[in-house]
Amino acid sequence: MELENALQQLEALQKRMYAYAYAESAIYLDNLTVAPKDTSEGRGVAVGILSGEEHKFFTAPEVGQMLDCLDEHKDELSPMVRRQAEDLRRQYERTKKVPADEFMQYAMLTNQASDVWHRAKEASDFEMFRPVLEKLVAFSRKFAGYYDSEKDPYDVLLDQYEPGLTKEYLDKFFGKVREKLVPVIHAVGQAEQIDNSFLQKEYPVETQRRFSDYLMEVMGLDRGHCTIGDTKYNDHDLASSMYSVIHESGHALYELGVADELQYTNLTHMAMSIHESQSRFFENLIGRSLPFVQAIFPKTQEFFPEQLKGVTAEQFYRAVNRAEPSLIRTEADELTYCLHIMVRYEIEKQLIGGTLQVKDVPAEWNRLYKEYLGVDVPDDKRGCLQDSHWSGGSFGYFPSYALGSAYGAQMLRNMEKEIDVWGPVAKGDLSKVTAWLREKVHRHGSYLKPAEIVKNACGEFDPEVFTDYLTEKYSKLYDL
Amino acid sequence: MELENALQQLEALQKRMYAYAYAESAIYLDNLTVAPKDTSEGRGVAVGILSGEEHKFFTAPEVGQMLDCLDEHKDELSPMVRRQAEDLRRQYERTKKVPADEFMQYAMLTNQASDVWHRAKEASDFEMFRPVLEKLVAFSRKFAGYYDSEKDPYDVLLDQYEPGLTKEYLDKFFGKVREKLVPVIHAVGQAEQIDNSFLQKEYPVETQRRFSDYLMEVMGLDRGHCTIGDTKYNDHDLASSMYSVIHESGHALYELGVADELQYTNLTHMAMSIHESQSRFFENLIGRSLPFVQAIFPKTQEFFPEQLKGVTAEQFYRAVNRAEPSLIRTEADELTYCLHIMVRYEIEKQLIGGTLQVKDVPAEWNRLYKEYLGVDVPDDKRGCLQDSHWSGGSFGYFPSYALGSAYGAQMLRNMEKEIDVWGPVAKGDLSKVTAWLREKVHRHGSYLKPAEIVKNACGEFDPEVFTDYLTEKYSKLYDL
Numbered sequence: 001m002e003l004e005n006a007l008q009q010l011e012a013l014q015k016r017m018y019a020y021a022y023a024e025s026a027i028y029l030d031n032l033t034v035a036p037k038d039t040s041e042g043r044g045v046a047v048g049i050l051s052g053e054e055h056k057f058f059t060a061p062e063v064g065q066m067l068d069c070l071d072e073h074k075d076e077l078s079p080m081v082r083r084q085a086e087d088l089r090r091q092y093e094r095t096k097k098v099p100a101d102e103f104m105q106y107a108m109l110t111n112q113a114s115d116v117w118h119r120a121k122e123a124s125d126f127e128m129f130r131p132v133l134e135k136l137v138a139f140s141r142k143f144a145g146y147y148d149s150e151k152d153p154y155d156v157l158l159d160q161y162e163p164g165l166t167k168e169y170l171d172k173f174f175g176k177v178r179e180k181l182v183p184v185i186h187a188v189g190q191a192e193q194i195d196n197s198f199l200q201k202e203y204p205v206e207t208q209r210r211f212s213d214y215l216m217e218v219m220g221l222d223r224g225h226c227t228i229g230d231t232k233y234n235d236h237d238l239a240s241s242m243y244s245v246i247h248e249s250g251h252a253l254y255e256l257g258v259a260d261e262l263q264y265t266n267l268t269h270m271a272m273s274i275h276e277s278q279s280r281f282f283e284n285l286i287g288r289s290l291p292f293v294q295a296i297f298p299k300t301q302e303f304f305p306e307q308l309k310g311v312t313a314e315q316f317y318r319a320v321n322r323a324e325p326s327l328i329r330t331e332a333d334e335l336t337y338c339l340h341i342m343v344r345y346e347i348e349k350q351l352i353g354g355t356l357q358v359k360d361v362p363a364e365w366n367r368l369y370k371e372y373l374g375v376d377v378p379d380d381k382r383g384c385l386q387d388s389h390w391s392g393g394s395f396g397y398f399p400s401y402a403l404g405s406a407y408g409a410q411m412l413r414n415m416e417k418e419i420d421v422w423g424p425v426a427k428g429d430l431s432k433v434t435a436w437l438r439e440k441v442h443r444h445g446s447y448l449k450p451a452e453i454v455k456n457a458c459g460e461f462d463p464e465v466f467t468d469y470l471t472e473k474y475s476k477l478y479d480l
Numbered sequence: 481m482e483l484e485n486a487l488q489q490l491e492a493l494q495k496r497m498y499a500y501a502y503a504e505s506a507i508y509l510d511n512l513t514v515a516p517k518d519t520s521e522g523r524g525v526a527v528g529i530l531s532g533e534e535h536k537f538f539t540a541p542e543v544g545q546m547l548d549c550l551d552e553h554k555d556e557l558s559p560m561v562r563r564q565a566e567d568l569r570r571q572y573e574r575t576k577k578v579p580a581d582e583f584m585q586y587a588m589l590t591n592q593a594s595d596v597w598h599r600a601k602e603a604s605d606f607e608m609f610r611p612v613l614e615k616l617v618a619f620s621r622k623f624a625g626y627y628d629s630e631k632d633p634y635d636v637l638l639d640q641y642e643p644g645l646t647k648e649y650l651d652k653f654f655g656k657v658r659e660k661l662v663p664v665i666h667a668v669g670q671a672e673q674i675d676n677s678f679l680q681k682e683y684p685v686e687t688q689r690r691f692s693d694y695l696m697e698v699m700g701l702d703r704g705h706c707t708i709g710d711t712k713y714n715d716h717d718l719a720s721s722m723y724s725v726i727h728e729s730g731h732a733l734y735e736l737g738v739a740d741e742l743q744y745t746n747l748t749h750m751a752m753s754i755h756e757s758q759s760r761f762f763e764n765l766i767g768r769s770l771p772f773v774q775a776i777f778p779k780t781q782e783f784f785p786e787q788l789k790g791v792t793a794e795q796f797y798r799a800v801n802r803a804e805p806s807l808i809r810t811e812a813d814e815l816t817y818c819l820h821i822m823v824r825y826e827i828e829k830q831l832i833g834g835t836l837q838v839k840d841v842p843a844e845w846n847r848l849y850k851e852y853l854g855v856d857v858p859d860d861k862r863g864c865l866q867d868s869h870w871s872g873g874s875f876g877y878f879p880s881y882a883l884g885s886a887y888g889a890q891m892l893r894n895m896e897k898e899i900d901v902w903g904p905v906a907k908g909d910l911s912k913v914t915a916w917l918r919e920k921v922h923r924h925g926s927y928l929k930p931a932e933i934v935k936n937a938c939g940e941f942d943p944e945v946f947t948d949y950l951t952e953k954y955s956k957l958y959d960l
Contacts (some may be wrong), residue, residue: 019529022522023503026510034513038704045744046502049495053533206686224518264525 003076006069010084013063014265020054031114033229040115044108051107052100059096067092080261083447087266090163097146106139110393117391124381126362133390134358137351140395144352154352157396161272162403162450167349170399173463174345177338177402178372180467184474185336188323189374191478196239196319201307205233211303212245218296219249219282220430226252238304239320240331243283250282251275253434257442271450272397274441276404277411284334284405285412286425286433293317295428321477325373327382335474336373338405343368344387344398352395406466410458411437413465483556486549490564493543494745500534511594513709520595524588531587532580539576547572560741563927567746570643577626586619590873597871604861606842613870614838617831620875624832634832637876641752642883642930647829650879653943654825657818657882658852660947664954665816668803669854671958676719676799681787685713691783692725698776699729699762700910706732718784719800720811723763730762731755733914737922751930752877754921756884757891764814764885765892766905766913773797775908801957805853807862815954816853818885823848824867824878832875886946890938891917893945 027047035043057063070077070085077085095103113132120129144153158165212228228248233241254275255268262268286292290313297313308316323333329340347364350356356364365384366377377383389397415421415436424432440457454461474480507527515523537543550557550565557565575583593612600609624633638645692708708728713721734755735748742748766772770793777793788796803813809820827844830836836844845864846857857863869877895901895916904912920937934941954960 015525016529016533019526019533022526023507023530026506027503030506030509034707034709036703036705036707038702042743043502045495046499049499050503053496053499222518223516225516227514227516229514263522 001065001069003069003073006066006073007081009062009066010070010081010088011264013058013066013088014084016057017054017266018264020050023050029229031111037115037118040112044111047111048104048108052104055095055098055100055103058092059100063088063092064096080267080447084265084267087446091266094147098143102139102142106143106393109135109139110391113391113393114388117385117388121381121385124379124385126380126383126385129385129391130358133361136390136393137358137395140393141352141354152353154349154396157352158399161396161400162274163271164449164451165273165399165403170345170403173403173406174338174342176463177406177467178342180464181335181338181470182372184471184480185323185325185339185373187480188335188474188478189325191480193324194318194322194477195315196322198307198311198315199238199319200236203235203238203304203307205235207303208233208235208238208241211300212241214299214303215242215245215296216249218428218430219246219253220434221249221252222256225256238307243287243320244330246287247279247283250279253282253437254278254442257434257438258445259443259447262445262447267445267447270446271453272400273403273407274450274453276400277407278404278437278441280401280405281408281411281437282430285408286430288317288321288334289422289425290314290317291422291426292428293320295426318477321473323474323478325375327369327375327377328386330386334405335470338402339372341398341402342372344389345402347384348395348398406463407454407458407461409466409469410461411440412469414457414459481545481549483549483553486546486553487561489542489546490550490561490568491744493538493546493568494564496537497534497746498744500530503530509709511591517595517598520592524591527591528584528588532584535575535578535580535583538572539580543568543572544576560747560927564745564747567926571746574627578623582619582622586623586873589615589619590871593871593873594868597865597868601861601865604859604865606860606863606865609865609871610838613841616870616873617838617875620873621832621834632833634829634876637832638879641876641880642754643751644929644931645753645879645883650825650883653883653886654818654822656943657886657947658822660944661815661818661950662852664951664960665803665805665819665853667960668815668954668958669805671960673804674798674802674957675795676802678787678791678795679718679799680716683715683718683784683787685715687783688713688715688718688721691780692721694779694783695722695725695776696729698908698910699726699733700914701729701732702736705736718787723767723800724810726767727759727763730759733762733917734758734922737914737918738925739923739927742925742927747925747927750926751933752880753883753887754930754933756880757887758884758917758921760881760885761888761891761917762910765888766910768797768801768814769902769905770794770797771902771906772908773800775906798957801953803954803958805855807849807855807857808866810866814885815950818882819852821878821882822852824869825882827864828875828878886943887934887938887941889946889949890941891920892949894937894939 024047027043031040031043067085067089070081071089074082109132113136116132117129120126140157141153144151144156147156152167155166158167158170216223216226216228228245232244254270258268258270293316294313297316300316301308301311321333323335325336325339326332329337329344332340343365346368347356347361350364351358351361362380362384369375369377369383389395412421415433419432419436421433424430437457441453444453444456448456504527507523511520511523547565547569550561551569554562589612593616596612597609600606620637621633624631624636627636632647635646638647638650696703696706696708708725712724734750738748738750773796774793777796780796781788781791801813803815805816805819806812809817809824812820823845826848827836827841830844831838831841842860842864849855849857849863869875892901895913899912899916901913904910917937921933924933924936928936938945
């Protein structure tokens with residue numbers, strides 16, 4: 001094959017993959033938001049067929065020939081094209097090991113599983129979900145074996161979300177987190193608790209919607225390219241939607257900040273830990289900082305004058321940072337959040353490793369929540385059925401949240417050395433922060449590998465920067 | 481090719497087409513509802529590629545071979561499979577005449593056009609839309625030539641929406657409509673106007689949303705398979721959303737009523753005129769009837785006690801049937817509606833026939849509105865930019881609305897001969913009506929051709945049944 005031809009094929013293939021991903025995400029978004037509950041069968045058939053098509057054209061021999069040709073001409077390629085080819089090669093070698101019919105079955109299964117999980121969660125009945133989860137675990141173990149039968153299957157799955165990530169690395173990371181943070185959590189538990197009762201007053205959903213628009217404006221989001229769904233308002237909890245909006249805006253800024261030249265290529269698929277570093281950066285490091293809260297508090301009070309009457313910015317700051325062991329990950333505070341992730345990590349590791357049976361997940365979940373967080377799990381709904389990830393077949397994703405948090409803390413420390421972070425933030429101006437992240441992280445997409453981006457933005461990764469940050473923040477908050 | 485093999489391929493091809501249609505409609509729905517305004521470029525690339533893929537596999541030589549094989553074994557096929565093959569053949573012969581790259585360009589153009597049309601409409605500036613509309617007209621004329629260069633191009637396009645439909649047929653139909661209805665409209669204009677001011681009081685959107693849910697319940701829709709978007713509430717117009725909901729519910733009942741055995745086949749693509757016959761049946765013939773209004777009025781008054789204080793069911797009935805020449809098709813009353821369609825029909829016919837230039841559309845539009853409806857069009861927004869259809873490349877669709885209305889009137893007359901329509905409707909029970917339609921229309925999908933369904937449900941089609949129905953209804957309402 002001639003190089004020119006191969007380059008054309010490379011571009012066409014990536015565009016084609018983009019189109020399928022676009023279709024799948026439109027279907028997924030519909031499913032997540034407005035699709036009626038009994039429509040999963042028809043959707044499953046469609047998704048299964050589209051996945052099968054994608055698998056078929058991506059694993060066609062011509063793709064291998066094209067990649068071979070690009071490999072032969074490696075030195076003539078621009079760095080950008082070389083990375084595209086390298087990345088596709090990795091995915092190609094992996095994907096072609098999975099038989100097309102299994103790939104389709106799996107796509108149909110995850111679609112169905114989402115529906116089953118929703119119902120099981122509603123009924124708080126793990127047994128409803130168990131058979132499907134068993135199939136999902138079996139598929140994941142099997143696929144991991146296809147991808148690389150020599151490696152530990154959980155390592156293989158981790159590598160999907162962040163190339164190079166391993167159990168060994170995570171065991172060390174979580175070991176450090178546990179060692180450093182558990183004593184802080186314990187001390188916080190003994191200290192006088194922060195009052196956050198005003199956050200639980202009645203906050204009308206319609207006003208929260210308008211408040212969300214305001215927050216997206218503060219975040220500097222281009223609304224011409226960014227909308228907001230309407231699924232997660234609690235009319236007696238202001239912080240929940242507020243920090244969800246800031247979190248998701250962090251993801252959106254990342255996606256929108258990818259360099260234009262990467263559009264329609266596979267280098268727009270960023271590692272999940274880096275993605276979470278951006279969302280959690282804005283949610284916690286910025287969003288739950290005193291300068292940020294001081295900046296937006298007057299406006300917040302305008303939205304909710306009755307509910308926040310007599311409350312000061314400082315009190316609001318303390319309330320949104322109240323820490324306490326709890327049951328629900330998405331509502332967890334910044335301090336205890338990583339322990340929620342550790343529970344999931346331990347369970348996934350054992351499920352994929354084959355040392356834990358699916359039927360024993362609820363008991364193990366409840367045991368670990370007691371051990372790590374000291375809480376009793378009253379039912380599966382608030383226990384092992386709370387997250388959607390496993391129903392989507394995502395085993396190995398959860399650690400990204402914890403890693404992302406830790407990466408973020410180190411990015412902030414570096415950022416503080418290079419620019420004035422808090423002056424502008426205290427005025428509600430996030431543009432400097434975003435510009436720094438765009439330069440170091442966003443624009444690169446996955447042209448840089450996760451480890452390179454971490455190096456770029458964090459320097460040498462050191463989990464203690466993260467644990468120190470939290471220790472210091474919570475020592476002040478709780479006067480430890 | 482062996483028959484068994486061909487049958488398998490037939491099933492697989494139809495499922496594949498189903499999956500692509502599913503993806504395209506998810507993308508379309510997203511675009512129509514929540515997609516941010518500056519995202520059309522990326523969507524266009526995706527839609528273009530998916531359309532190109534679809535075109536490619538559908539026009540592959542193997543499809544022709546399969547169809548040939550099915551044709552050879554025609555007598556061995558079940559009637560259902562024979563119809564599938566026949567329908568695919570028709571589509572195949574047509575599609576393969578369009579070069580793949582033109583097909584993709586066209587798909588990308590219609591995506592872009594939707595965006596341009598939105599902006600042009602907002603700015604009320606036809607010149608913004610003109611260049612795109614010119615391209616769309618040129619494509620449609622070209623495609624019509626590809627499909628059948630011997631036939632009149634507008635006839636070719638009409639045939640897409642309703643096989644067998646022609647200009648000649650429509651000229652006769654609209655001629656009759658005009659002859660019979662224009663005098664009635666004139667007489668209504670001279671008569672004392674009905675008071676509908678209470679429909680323009682303030683109707684909070686939130687309550688209208690709940691009222692919509694109630695209406696869908698009355699319509700007997702299975703909410704497990706049917707949701708409702710949130711785009712068209714006017715807080716000073718109750719009738720607008722109310723009758724939109726009933727109209728769209730009519731479409732939904734049709735889609736949901738198609739026999740299960742037709743699922744995942746091409747026989748679920750129903751002719752547009754039959755589709756509109758169902759939506760307009762419920763909107764007007766049932767929804768704007770006195771028994772129906774009497775049935776739902778007490779509940780309606782519960783939703784809006786202040787706004788409807790002192791109003792009687794009879795007054796409400798008269799108000800939702802107020803007729804007057806107006807500018808906007810979707811807000812037109814039952815009597816004048818067809819004249820709005822006639823304007824569009826005349827313009828399309830000329831555009832596709834090549835006797836009208838795109839640049840002259842606004843002037844011709846305004847002239848025809850004056851001639852048919854006696855109104856002056858103040859701007860393009862309320863004129864030729866009001867509808868989305870042309871931006872989607874749909875030339876030949878509009879007549880379906882008028883034909884559907886006429887078909888519906890005749891269905892009702894036949895239904896009245898066979899079952900007690902108004903007894904149950906007066907009690908808010910639409911199940912008998914729906915069951916009759918399901919039997920005669922819905923379940924057949926496009927297994928029966930449009931003309932067969934019309935025959936089935938209407939008998940010999942006679943436009944005068946429709947014009948008589950309207951004449952009688954409006955003579956009573958306005959005491960003519």
